[in-house]
Amino acid sequence: MKSLYTKFVVITIGIMILSGVLAFLISNTYYQQKLKPENDEKNTHIAISISSYIKDHPNIDLEEYLTHLSSVGYQFYLVDGSGKEVFFGSAYRVTTLSDSTKEKVLNGHIYHGILHFPQETFVTGFFANELENSIGVPITHNGKNYALFLRPDIKLLFNEMHLLFGWLLVLTIVLSILFVLFSTKYLVKPISQLTTATKSLAKGDFNVEVRTSRHDELGELTQSFLMMARKLEQVDDMRKEFVSNISHDIQSPLSNIKGYTNLLDDESITKEEKVQYISIINDEIRRLSSLTKQLLLLASLDKNEDIVKKETVDIGHQMKELIRNYKWIINEKEIMLEYTLPEVKIHGDPSLLNTVWDNLLSNAIKYNKPNGSIVITIEDKENSVWITFSDNGIGINEKDMERIFDRFYRVDTARTRSTVGTGLGLSIVATIVQLHGGQIDVSSEKNMGTTFIIKLPIK
Numbered sequence: 001m002k003s004l005y006t007k008f009v010v011i012t013i014g015i016m017i018l019s020g021v022l023a024f025l026i027s028n029t030y031y032q033q034k035l036k037p038e039n040d041e042k043n044t045h046i047a048i049s050i051s052s053y054i055k056d057h058p059n060i061d062l063e064e065y066l067t068h069l070s071s072v073g074y075q076f077y078l079v080d081g082s083g084k085e086v087f088f089g090s091a092y093r094v095t096t097l098s099d100s101t102k103e104k105v106l107n108g109h110i111y112h113g114i115l116h117f118p119q120e121t122f123v124t125g126f127f128a129n130e131l132e133n134s135i136g137v138p139i140t141h142n143g144k145n146y147a148l149f150l151r152p153d154i155k156l157l158f159n160e161m162h163l164l165f166g167w168l169l170v171l172t173i174v175l176s177i178l179f180v181l182f183s184t185k186y187l188v189k190p191i192s193q194l195t196t197a198t199k200s201l202a203k204g205d206f207n208v209e210v211r212t213s214r215h216d217e218l219g220e221l222t223q224s225f226l227m228m229a230r231k232l233e234q235v236d237d238m239r240k241e242f243v244s245n246i247s248h249d250i251q252s253p254l255s256n257i258k259g260y261t262n263l264l265d266d267e268s269i270t271k272e273e274k275v276q277y278i279s280i281i282n283d284e285i286r287r288l289s290s291l292t293k294q295l296l297l298l299a300s301l302d303k304n305e306d307i308v309k310k311e312t313v314d315i316g317h318q319m320k321e322l323i324r325n326y327k328w329i330i331n332e333k334e335i336m337l338e339y340t341l342p343e344v345k346i347h348g349d350p351s352l353l354n355t356v357w358d359n360l361l362s363n364a365i366k367y368n369k370p371n372g373s374i375v376i377t378i379e380d381k382e383n384s385v386w387i388t389f390s391d392n393g394i395g396i397n398e399k400d401m402e403r404i405f406d407r408f409y410r411v412d413t414a415r416t417r418s419t420v421g422t423g424l425g426l427s428i429v430a431t432i433v434q435l436h437g438g439q440i441d442v443s444s445e446k447n448m449g450t451t452f453i454i455k456l457p458i459k
Helices: 004-056 062-070 099-106 122-127 154-202 217-264 271-303 315-325 327-332 350-366 398-403 425-435
Strands: 074-080 085-088 135-141 144-152 311-314 336-340 345-348 373-381 384-391 439-445 449-457
Touching: 004 062, 004 122, 004 135, 004 144, 004 154, 062 074, 062 085, 074 099, 099 135, 099 144, 154 217, 217 271, 271 425, 311 315, 311 350, 315 327, 315 336, 315 350, 315 373, 315 384, 345 350, 345 449, 350 373, 350 384, 350 425, 350 449, 425 439
Parallel strands: 336 373
Antiparallel strands: 074 085, 074 144, 135 144, 311 345, 373 384, 384 449, 439 449
């Protein structure tokens, strides 16, 4: 019973059987507690009516009358004081009846055999064709006392119904099992397809197709699986791109360092060229160092949130210090800087937040136009603070907007290769903002500029 199909079929049929047993037990209890007393009372009333009719009509042929009544659905047992007994109608399966019971009825008592019949099962309670399961009443005919016992002839009254209910039960069971088999196949088929697709996915085949027109939970599961497959394919592509980019970003400075180191061994180079080569080598070393630090920072951010050491931070003061550090390059590029930086304190990690501001400001400077402008604002919005970095630089294409926070993703590869950077900055920014419970929005237009809005909770 390994497959889900087999398990589902077995469990469903098991539930059907258990439900049938419970329904039988509940019905039996209802019969014993409710229907059985009513059945006894109804048949007692019929027996007393028959007794009264016989008493009121002394000239009636008793045996002929009882024979007539038996033909319409009753079984009778008549016994007199001498022990002479006569049966009318269908034969009783069990004719055992104690002499004391007969004597009590002959002495004028009513025997409630249906009411006091042993409480065993529904079948023996209602359908038991036994003389003990009857109603006994005393009758007097032509001055002679008799004891008359009667019960409905269930076989005569319900013979066709027995067949009907029997076939109904058999057909219900057979059709239920067939419907369970087919419906289970219908339910399990998408899961089997998902299992096959999952195995293909595990082998690295992301081009999986699971067709379904269902709109239930399994349909939603299928759609979620397909979305997951597409996401995994994107992740795999990003991983390959990541390896390619990091290989380039490491190999390129290493090649430059090796090349200029070899040039330094050339005794014919001038002092000015030597200083220039050493400067290039130092720049490449700094580039590698920056890449390594950012990779380590990303690894720490990905590992857990324990790296975030929160305390009260005045982000307005942080921003002013950062601008002071970048003042020389802003002046050098003749960029106009405007800022509104009130003192706003939030609960966060000062070092990580400073990394966010540093990355955003350096990008605004790096990708700005000559004589461009940068606007930085801090706004207190009740329970949150909005920090905006806006520039009128080269902007970002709409198709690149979705991936600007991907690691090593660069909007314009040909352009950015010549620009100092690792392609990790915005990924680090997004991760830090997320770890602080905030969000980052970006809007941009090609050749018109870019605006980043960071929304952070104050507490």
